[in-house]
Amino acid sequence: MINQSRYSLLFSFFQELGEVGSLVGKTLRNIFRKPWEKNIFIQQLEEVGVRSLPVVSLTAAFGGLVFGLQTYIGFHRFIGHGSEAYGGPIISLGLSKEIIPILVGLMISGRVGSAIAAEIGTMKITEQIDALYSLGADPNRYLVAPRTLACFIMLPCLTLYGDIIGIAAGYFYNVVLMGVNHFIYFENTLLYLEIWDVITGLIKAAFFGIIIAIVGCWQGLKAEGGAEGVGKATTRTVVIASISIIILNFLLSKALPGTLSG
């Protein structure tokens, strides 16, 4: 009995993995194939990108502030008074490589991933997905592909924007609030922060974007059983996307080179 249920759990895990795999495959094919659903794509760019700016601004600003705060304390405690200005590159590196991409990924999972699952899930249970088929529109091409492409493009943009806000907030906390030496902070940041650090974060964000869109569409398309089913799809999307993002973040940090200059 126990063995059987263990096998069936394993079986359904691989079955779901297969589902996601074929969804990704189909979506990639549709992204590279014309005709494009241009209007939907532009609408999604706005939905994912522009409408997320307030959320990203707030989280990036406070992320930058608190990271600036703890780095200040760290330098003050372990190296001593006056050394805090050397925290500049650490703050900027930590923010652009890890903290901002993760924060943006998690926030967008909650804001956009859940919305995708709810919208597509509602379309599924009210036969709108069936109606798309019957009226000659492939739901993957019409719904999944434009959302995936929009998230893939917009997550790096939002991350870059978040980097700027976050790094500015770290600077603000240290230099403006705590009176750290502006020149040392600034010079060291310019000296040690590499463009690659920022790019690493953007590459990760692009992957997070794909995860968010694919998980949301996948859960939405398999929603069933009325409003309750849509609710479940939404919750699952946020949980699955968030966990995947955190795990993938570690794997990518490990796999991507730490620096490109030797």
Next chain:
Amino acid sequence: MIKIVNLYKSFGQNKVLQGVDLTIERGETLVIIGQSGSGKSVLVKHLIGIIKPDRGNIFVDGVEIVNLKEDELHKIRGKFGMLFQGAALFDSMTVAQNVSFGLERYTDYLPGKIQEVVEESLAKVGLKGVENLMPHELSGGMKKRVGLARAIAYWPEIILYDEPSTGIDPIRADAIINLIDRMKKELKVTSVIITHDMTSSYKVADRIAMLYGGKIIEIGTPEEIKRSENQVIQQFIHGQAEGPIENW
């Protein structure tokens, strides 16, 4: 002509279709009756490849559609118009955008012509001046009529009606039944109607088929169905709680 051969479909443990055989002639009006949950919607969705069978074949004008690729299926789907049970209007779009959706994909009409056809189609179902409303601003019956306008807009040869009169007042329901009849006579469309409404079935049907236990248990003209000796059919068409069909 549509030919369904030995069709099987289960969802998990739920065996819905268990060997359906059914032929639908060109230009005929076929009514499918059966209890709620007996698989009528599932059966009809197989015809446009929305649901894939576990086993069996479906031929549309001689083409086997079960294993067709998406772009070949697209051509087949263009022959069909479907009115969904819950109307299934796209709720992020206006009425006009809903009705023009199929036109944009199945015809090469220019925008002006599309707008014209949208208005015509809405007029056919008795709606005027609703083009710019959103679906949530419409009553249930109006939604259904917009759904019907959307299904007939691009001149499909075969129209599938999933409970066209359920949820509509009896007068409007009769008007829709008349519209279905008119389209058959004027445009020679093939119609497949799912309904529980026996009065309108007798009125429009060339043949009536009953789906029961995953199979078509009987098919015939309204007269033949009325005179059927099958107790299941007699119970259903007279709407009796007592009989061979379990009712809970």
